[in-house]
Amino acid sequence: VAGAPDIDDLAARARAVIPSGTSRSTLYVPPAVPMARSGRSAWLTDESGSRVLDFNNNYTSLIHGHHFEPIQRAIAEALDEGTSFGLPTRREVALAEHLRDRTGHEQWRFSNSGTEAVMQAIRCARAVTGRDLIVRFEGSYHGTSDPVTDSDRPGITCAEHETVMVLPQGSLAALQTVFGDRGDDVAAVLIDLMPNRAGLEPADPEFINAVRQLTTRHGSLMIVDEVITFRLALNGLGPSYGIAPDLATFGKVIGGGLPVGALAGRTDIMSAFDAKTGPLVAWGGTFSANPLTMAAGLAAVQAYDQPAIDDLNSRGNQLRHCLSDAGVKVNGRGSLMRIMEKVDVSDLWWALYRRGVFAGTNALLSLSTAMTHEDLNLAADAIVDAVQAVRS
């Protein structure tokens, strides 16, 4: 590639100045992942000039792939007016209105990451209920704030143990025991309905109903983390379980590829952030709801309407069935899937990458609307081949 840097030199420079060579610990695959140069539609080109089909999509956030014209245009228009202001903008209102109409959640607040959205959800639940205890589930990833990081990780204080209980995902017995013993201490149950790190297995509806009933009975809030799952339906995955959470967190696709997070819920709960009513939970953020993100996000979600969602989910289901038929163990739903083979995950990642399929570091695959049937056929063959190579 003309003008390409020396890859080894670039990697060495990265390691010298950035621990692990990247600002995201989640991107590590030994010896080090390639560096991205550019993306167009469903394809990513790395700094050594290799082109790969992007099934990573920046960890599921690039719902339309790269360089999607309506998003490019929306960002350019917003950019022309200015990158950020110390005042709210009409773009923030427009995205909040779109998401309200689409999901039914009455009020919205935006942040720059899903991490912050979850952090605020927890804080809001504690403020509204006057309780401290948060219940969450093993293996579910909710970002990197302290209450949702396992307490055995360095830098997390023992105090975190006391106000957070981590239960096995799907264990009705454990849930009933906690509510039986300490139900009236529980501020909120935080749950992802199809947790990626725990294996991308859709949650059992009976369990989700139990969460809803127990939280309601004990005056605790139910927080559904839709940061990844929102893409699966027009209004997120929660409604397909027939439940209405008290709060929901969002991120990824609603930012159109720019940094984003959002917390949404009923007005009576979200009023915790209302200066006129209080209890006024702290929420700032110099770049929260910045107009570029709001513009990109609105363009992304407007183009991701019901027909687009149905089409993408059915293509995802087809790919998953095709992989299963070829003997590959794969979990997921619609446009999200994860290869669950019992093989070395780093070996699998490289085997996929070398065959032109760029997955998440834990073999998470997400589709984008930019993928053609030809792309998906190519990918299916490459994935089957990669899995077989790593198994042997």
Ligand code: PMP
């Ligand atoms: N919740 C879930 C379910 C997620 O998957 C993620 C990110 N992968 C987060 C929260 C955190 O979002 P962010 O990386 O934007 O902070």
